[in-house]
Structures are given as C-alpha cells and as structure tokens.
Amino acid sequence: MMHALENFLFTYQSLIYALGVNSLLALSMYVVLAVGQLSLGQAAFMGVGAYSSALLTVKFGVPFPGALVVAAAAPSLLAFVIGAPTLRLSGVYLAIATIGLGEVLRIFFLNWDYAGGALGLNGIPEQAGFIWIFGALAIALTGLVAICRSRVGRAMEAIRADEAAAGVMGVNLPAYKLAALVVSAAIAGVAGAFNAHVSSFIGPNEYGFDAVVTILSFALLGGIGSPFGPVLGALVLTALPEVLRPLHDYRLVINGFIIVCVVIYLPGGLLPWRIGRIGARK
C-alpha cells in the first residue's frame, strides 16, 4: 500500500506539486477579491518571492525556511508601495496599477545580470517537497476559514457587498483593503518560492500577463463565496489539461473563455456557498 502510494507520488510528482502551488496562488487572489478589489499583481508577487528565495539559497546559502520568510516579506513590501496610494481610490485603480507590475518586473529581472538576466536562475536546491507545499496550503486554508467566521470576515464581506455602506458602519476601508493586499502578496510570494524550489529553475518570463489571468481564472471558476472555491478552481483547471491532453495547446484560450463565461453567466462560481458564522442567528 505504502509502496503503491510512493509510486503514484513519484509518477505524478510535478502535477501534484502544481496542484498545491496553484491552490495557494488561487487563495492569494481570493484574499483580494474578498474585499471587492482586483489585483493583477499576483504573478509579479509570485515572481518576487521566487527570485528572492532562489537568490538567497543559491548565492548566500541561506537555509530554506529563512529564505521562505523573505519570500513572503519582499512581495508584501512591494504590495504596500503599490497599494497604499491606490486603495484609497476607486476599485479600478488597483487593477490598473498592478497590471503593469509583471511587465516592469520582467524588464528588471531581464536586465539584472546578477540574477541570471535572460537565462534565469539554475540549480535552485529542490527543498520544497510535499510536506512544505501542502502544509502551507492547509495552514492558509484553515487561517482563511477562521477569518471568514470571525468579525474580520464579516467586515470583508460587507466591503465586498457595499463599500459605501460598510464604510458608514465604521469599517476602516483602506486598512482592510491594504491588509488584504499585503497578505495576498505574502501568500503569492511563498507559492513562488515553492515553485522555484521544486522546479530548480526560474526565468524572467514566467510571471507575466498570461500567468496572472490564469490565477484569476482559478478563483473565478471556483467562486469566492468561501476559500474552498478558489482551491477547487485551481485543482480543476490544473488537472484538466493533464487529463484531457488535446486541451493543453488551448489552455490560455480556455482560461480566457472561462473567465468571460463565469463573470457573465455564473457570477457565484462553482462553489457559491458562504461559510456559516459564529453566533449567527438561525
């Protein structure tokens, strides 16, 4: 039995890791969508996390857990710089400010010879295994469910439903939105670090427009009623092209098509249900 399991893990290793990493990315997108904002910087945050942990382990020999902390902190700082001025404005500003982030980062890494330039970074130690990835996913999921059931979760849902009303009720709008963006950047950064430390190679072209739209399609397909929705979306959209081989070439077309259809015809996603509240009246 153990042997069969080991065999299975070995055969489908990269798919299983991708399922975990993509679920984390979907959760990072969820955190921002949960306060009614759209961040298109998730792929860039992932890239910053991947590059900072890869550089620290490869060039400075920092142990993986230490690098992971920086991989969470660096994109959070970037998110703060972008988010602090934009989140006081209307919702479209964050999307506009973050959509160019991936491209600017690509130019930056492409011209940064120390980080490998166009060739990217090779020989990153493969230290992020099954336990790390799915442990982090379990922690993130549990934490977000706990938040959903708390006062903070209710405030977030109020912002999503009606920002002006939530503000009048005393919810500190900019603080909540900024906190959500910073947390989401940290999750994306950790996911990026895991990705770098299972594939042993990263390049400057992996964190662009296609990547962020794909992450968004995870969250929207699953639905943002609860944190389980985005994870389901990530699992479906990561496994589907593997199961149905012919779909593989049209992956981007399908991701785009799914976003269009879900937003227009299925705004709640596949899992529209919300999580019950503590102390909610029956």
Added chain:
Amino acid sequence: MLAQQLLNGLFSGAVYALFALGFTLMFGVLGVINLTYGFYFSTGAFVALYATQYLHMPIFVALPFAAVVTGLIAIVIDDLLLGPLRRAKAPELSSLMVTLGATLLLYSLMTAWFTTDIRRFPPAVFNGGAFEIEGLRITLSQILIVVTVAIIVGGLAFLLQRTKLGLAIRALAENGDTAQLMGVNAGGIVRLVSFISGALGGAAGVLIGLNYNAIQPYMGEMMMLKGFAVIILGGLGDIRGAVLAGLILGILETLTAGYFASSMKDAVGFLLLVLTLWLRPVGLFGRVVAKRA
C-alpha cells in the same frame, strides 16, 4: 541631438495621446475600463497590413479603412461582453474581469492564427522617405502621424464641444439616468462611443505599426501599459489630460532611451503611473469624482 530626441519623443507621444484618447473616452462615457482596448490596437495594424498587402490600398485609404473596421469590431465586442453586465447592473470589477478574460482569449486566438512573427508593411507603402530641416530628421510616417493625430483630436474636440451629439455624449458621461430622462438615446450613444474608441485605438495601431514597421499580435499589450500610465497621469476620463500626458510620456521615454538605457524605456510609463498615484492621484488637471452610494 537633444532637439532630435525631443522631436522623436513628440511624435511617439502624439500616438500615445491618440491611443489614450479612445481609452479615456470609453471610461469617461461608458464608465468601464475595457481591457480589450489593446486588442483594437493590434487589430487596426493587422487590418491595415492586409489592406495594403492584398487589396493594394494606398496607406491614406488603408488607415481610415482599418479605423472603421476596428470601430465596428469594437461595437460587437462591447455588445457581447459588456452589454449583459450593463443590463444586470453588475459591479465595476465584473467588467474589468470579463474584458481581462476576453483579452487573453482574443490574443491567444490571434497568436494561433498569425503566429508571433513580426510582419512588415509592403515596401511600396513604406518607402521610408525622410527629409531634413535645419539638421532635424523627419520621416514621412512621422508626418502622417502628426497630420492624422491633429485631424482626429481636432475633430473629436469639435464633436464633443460644438455639436448636439457631443452634448448628448457629455450628458451621458455626467449622469446616465438623467441623460436618458432628457431623451438621450443611451444605446445609440454607447455604440457610437464604442465605435469612436475602437477606431482611435485601431488608427493608433496603424501609425505605430508604420513608425516602427513591425506588426505582431501582442503589440497591443505593451501599448496598454503605456495607455494606463497616460490616462492615470492625465486623469481618468479627462480628454485634455490624456493628450498632454501622452506627449509627456513620449518625450520622457525617448530621453530615457537616449541618455540612460534603451532597455529601461518601457518601464518609464509604470514609474510615472506609480508616482502619479502617490503624489497626485486625480491626474494633471485633477477633477475629483465623488463616489455616491
């Protein structure tokens, strides 16, 4: 050297202004950020390419032809994607997400069809003629840019400020429901504005395609990033601001390429955008839009 840089910057800035004009008009009147706008830019360039290559149109005919075709495509896309959301009164972000998904869909299809190879206008269209005035080199495509941008900006300003139709468009931008009660045909205006914006985006695509003589499906995506910087610097929905901000970005880019590093040229727009958001989020001419519940 400096004068030549400034001149080149003004020319590319003029195209940025043209591109951003359609983008900001769409936001100002329709109230949505339509991310498929960059696709219109690529479409315009490809239509002009095919019109000159297979229909043997001279560029003076191919340019308006491409603009009109792109405008018609813009009407269809707006109707398909944003029509249902407008009727359902969906939140602001839905339109952003739906056009984002559509952008990926459209670019992927376009790449599958045309591949990412760089295409060029037939040599007869683009004879690369240039002449010199007091040591400054000006190409024929740059003259085409200035004439086209001047005609379009002037025509648009006249339409918006001096005609009854322009009054209707401005009324709709100010307050949709009130404008409808005053007898403005909202559906018609929405289609007209989609057409104008699409045509402006398409025309900008043709001009940039001519100027660099390189056409490729993803050219619109890079342009969108510049477009965002321009409309934020100019102020969302502000037409005067878009023109001025376009020129500023064009000049800053050429100066960066000339005196700093040409690889950093495409990052200038983003830095400008972040700086604007920190220092003056309402844009150059700053008009604060109050948000009502």
